[in-house]
Amino acid sequence: MPLLGIHALVWVTQWTEADISRACAATAEAGYDLIEAVIFDPAEARPEATARALSASGLSAVTGMALNPGADISSPDPAIAAAGERLIADAILATRDMGSRLLGGVTHCAMHRYAHAAAPGTLSRVADCYARLAERAETAGIRLGIEAVNRYESNVINTLDDAAAMVRRVGSPALFAHIDSFHMNIEEHDIAESIARNINVIGHVHVGESHRGYLGSGSVDFPTFFRALLRAGYDGPIVFEAFSPAVLNGGVADALAAWTTHWTDSADLAQKALTFMQAELAGAGHALQHKAALPRRENR
Amino acid sequence: MTSKFGVHSLVFTSDWNAVTAAAACQTAHEIGFDLIEVLISDPTQLNVAATARAARDTGIGLRLGMALSPDSDISSPDPEVAARGEATVARCLEIAADLQAPAVSGITYAAFNSYVAPPTEAQRDQVAQALTRLDARAGELGVRLGIEPVNRYESYMVNTLDQGADLIRRAGGRNLFLHLDTFHMNIEESDIAAAIQRNAALLGYVHLADNHRGLLGTGTFDLKGCFRALCAAGYDGDYTVESFSPAPLAADLVGGLRLWRRAWERPAEAARIALAAMRQGLVEARGATDIW
Numbered sequence: 011m012p013l014l015g016i017h018a019l020v021w022v023t024q025w026t027e028a029d030i031s032r033a034c035a036a037t038a039e040a041g042y043d044l045i046e047a048v049i050f051d052p053a054e055a056r057p058e059a060t061a062r063a064l065s066a067s068g069l070s071a072v073t074g075m076a077l078n079p080g081a082d083i084s085s086p087d088p089a090i091a092a093a094g095e096r097l098i099a100d101a102i103l104a105t106r107d108m109g110s111r112l113l114g115g116v117t118h119c120a121m122h123r124y125a126h127a128a129a130p131g132t133l134s135r136v137a138d139c140y141a142r143l144a145e146r147a148e149t150a151g152i153r154l155g156i157e158a159v160n161r162y163e164s165n166v167i168n169t170l171d172d173a174a175a176m177v178r179r180v181g182s183p184a185l186f187a188h189i190d191s192f193h194m195n196i197e198e199h200d201i202a203e204s205i206a207r208n209i210n211v212i213g214h215v216h217v218g219e220s221h222r223g224y225l226g227s228g229s230v231d232f233p234t235f236f237r238a239l240l241r242a243g244y245d246g247p248i249v250f251e252a253f254s255p256a257v258l259n260g261g262v263a264d265a266l267a268a269w270t271t272h273w274t275d276s277a278d279l280a281q282k283a284l285t286f287m288q289a290e291l292a293g294a295g296h297a298l299q300h301k302a303a304l305p306r307r308e309n310r
Numbered sequence: 311m312t313s314k315f316g317v318h319s320l321v322f323t324s325d326w327n328a329v330t331a332a333a334a335c336q337t338a339h340e341i342g343f344d345l346i347e348v349l350i351s352d353p354t355q356l357n358v359a360a361t362a363r364a365a366r367d368t369g370i371g372l373r374l375g376m377a378l379s380p381d382s383d384i385s386s387p388d389p390e391v392a393a394r395g396e397a398t399v400a401r402c403l404e405i406a407a408d409l410q411a412p413a414v415s416g417i418t419y420a421a422f423n424s425y426v427a428p429p430t431e432a433q434r435d436q437v438a439q440a441l442t443r444l445d446a447r448a449g450e451l452g453v454r455l456g457i458e459p460v461n462r463y464e465s466y467m468v469n470t471l472d473q474g475a476d477l478i479r480r481a482g483g484r485n486l487f488l489h490l491d492t493f494h495m496n497i498e499e500s501d502i503a504a505a506i507q508r509n510a511a512l513l514g515y516v517h518l519a520d521n522h523r524g525l526l527g528t529g530t531f532d533l534k535g536c537f538r539a540l541c542a543a544g545y546d547g548d549y550t551v552e553s554f555s556p557a558p559l560a561a562d563l564v565g566g567l568r569l570w571r572r573a574w575e576r577p578a579e580a581a582r583i584a585l586a587a588m589r590q591g592l593v594e595a596r597g598a599t600d601i602w
Contacts, residue, residue, distance in 0.1 A: 123424045123463060125565040127556070161568035162463035168570060196497060196521055199528055220497055227500045231530065260427065267462035269428040270469060270498075 014287055015044030015072065015249040020276050023259040025050065027059045038067035040280040046249045047108060049075045052100035057107035064109055072112040072214065072247055073105045076121035083139045084119035084166050086129050095139050099146050106150040112247070114155030114188040114214045116164060121265065124165040132166060137179050144182035155188035155214050160196040168197045174208040186213025190251070195220050195230045202238035209242035217287060218251040223272030224279060225250065225286040236294040250283040314344035315588050316373060316550035322577045324563040328360035335364040341582050345371035347550045353401040362409055372411040373550065376402045377422035384440045385420040385433050385467060396440045399455070400447050407451040415456020415489040415515055419477060420467045429467045437467065438480035445483025456489035456515050461497040469498045471505040475512050487514025493552065496521050496531050503539035510543035518588060519552040524573030526553050526584040533587065537595035551584040
C-alpha cells in the first residue's frame with residue numbers, strides 16, 4: 011500500500027513554527043502517514059522545527075516547491091535562470107535537512123500564466139540545468155521531481171509525457187515525473203494510458219479534484235486514475251491536495267486563482283479525502299485481483 | 311428552435327479580414343456547419359460589411375463571441391475602465407443587430423485576464439447593474455447577451471453556471487442567458503449534469519470542447535453525458551465547437567489561450583472530426599432521452 015499524505019496548504023498558508031506543529035498534529039490526527047511541506051523560501055524552511063514536529067507526530071515528509079518569474083530555469087535571461095537553479099539547489103538542501111527524501115513541484119519554470127510560448131531552445135537549457143541539479147540531488151541523497159502542470163501554470167511541461175521525456179533525456183535516477191490528477195484532468199488525452207507508458211519514471215502523485223475541493227465532488231475519473239496506478243505497480247507516495255481561500259493568505263490564493271471557497275473545514279476535508287483515497291485504492295486492488303483470479307475458460 | 315451546429319472562427323484564423331472571413335465561412339459551410347461564431351477581438355476593428363458578405367455568400371449563420379479586456383472591464387473599480395467595458399459590450403450588441411446574429415456572448419461580465427484578487431460584493435453589484443442596462447439595450451436591438459462561465463485562470467466572478475445564473479437573476483434581464491463551455495465546466499463544476507438541470511431555464515448557447523481543447527473526442531471529457539444532460543434539460547439551442555491549435559493563430563492569441571502544444575495542423579480536418587462527433591453525440595443523446 012502506498013504511503014498516503016496530505017498537502018500542508020490544506021492546513022496552513024505559511025511554515026512558521028506554529029504552523030509546522032499545527033499542520034503535523036492535524037495530519038497525524040486525520041490518520042495520514044505523511045505530510046507534504048511547501049518550501050516557499052529555503053532559508054525559511056525551518057528544518058529543526060520540521061524534524062521535531064515530524065518525530066512528535068510520527069509522520070514522514072515530502073517537500074514541494076514552485077519557481078517564480080524572478081527565479082526561473084526556463085528563462086532565456088541567464089541571471090533569472092541562474093536564480094532559478096540556485097533556488098532549487100537550496101531547496102534540495104532544505105529538503106534533506108527537513109528529513110524529506112523527495113522534492114516535487116513546478117521546478118521547470120515559474121508557476122504563472124505565461125503570455126507567450128517558450129522560446130526555442132528552452133527544453134535543452136532546462137535539460138542541462140536538470141542534469142546539474144540531479145547531481146546535487148544525488149549528493150544530498152534526495153530525488154527531484156518534475157511536475158506536469160496545466161497550461162495556465164507552465165508553458166514548458168504540461169503532460170506526463172512531457173515530464174517523462176525530460177526525465178529520460180537527462181537520464182538520472184535522481185529525477186522523476188510528478189503527476190497530479192487536477193492537472194491531468196485538463197491536459198491528458200488518456201490518463202490510464204499515459205500512466206501505463208510512463209510508470210517507470212513516476213515518483214510522486216498528487217490527488218486533486220477537478221476544482222481542487224472535496225475528492226469525489228468533481229469531474230476527475232478517480233477509479234480510472236487509481237486503477238492505472240495500481241495496475242502499473244506504483245508504490246510511491248500519494249498526496250491529497252486541495253486549496254481554499256478560507257485557509258490561504260491572499261497572495262497564495264490569488265496565485266492559485268482560488269477565487270471560490272469550495273471548502274472551509276480542513277479537518278473534515280482531510281478526513282473524507284483519506285477515506286476516499288483508501289476506498290479507491292481498495293476498490294482498485296480488488297479489481298486487479300478479480301481479474302487475476304478469473305477462472306480459465308476452456309477453448310471452444 | 312432546433313439545435314444548429316457551429317464552429318468557432320479561431321479554428322480557422324485569428325486574423326478576421328475580408329479574405330479570411332470568406333474562406334472560413336466557405337470551409338465551414340462545405341464541411342456542413344450551420345453557423346460560424348465570429349470572435350470580436352476589437353469591435354472598432356471588425357469588418358462588419360465583409361463579415362456580412364461572407365455569411366450571405368455562403369448562407370451560413372452567424373453568432374458573435376467576445377471577451378472584455380483589462381482596460382475595458384465592466385467589473386473594474388475604476389469608473390472609466392468600467393464605462394469603457396460597458397460601451398464595448400453595447401457596441402458588440404449593435405454589431406450583432408447589424409449582422410442579424412441572434413446574440414453576443416462570452417466573457418461579458420469581466421475581463422479575460424489574470425486577476426490578482428477575487429471580486430468584491432460591490433463589484434458584483436456593479437456588474438449586475440451594468441448588465442441590467444445592457445439587457446435593456448439588447449432588447450431594443452432585438453438581440454441577446456450571453457454570460458459564459460470560464461475557468462479560474464481566465465477570469466473571476468463567474469466560473470460556474472450557478473454563479474452566472476446568480477448574476478443574471480441579480481441583473482433581472484429577459485435578454486440575458488447562460489453560455490456553457492465544456493472545457494471550463496470540466497474544471498469548475500462539481501456535477502455537470504446537475505448544474506445543467508438546475509439552470510436549464512437560462513441556458514442559451516453551448517461551446518463544446520474536449521478537456522484539452524484539442525481534437526474533439528480525443529480527450530477525457532464525458533461528451534456523451536453532457537449531451538444527455540442537455541437533452542434531458544430540454545436544451546434545443548446551438549452547439550459550437552472550440553478546437554484550438556497554434557497552427558492557424560497569431561502569437562498573441564496562442565499566448566492568451568496558452569496553447570503550447572500543436573493539437574492539429576489542418577483546421578478543416580479538425581472541424582470535420584468535431585462535426586462528426588457533435589452529430590453523433592446529439593443523435594445518441596436524443597435517442598436516450600426522448601420519451602417514447
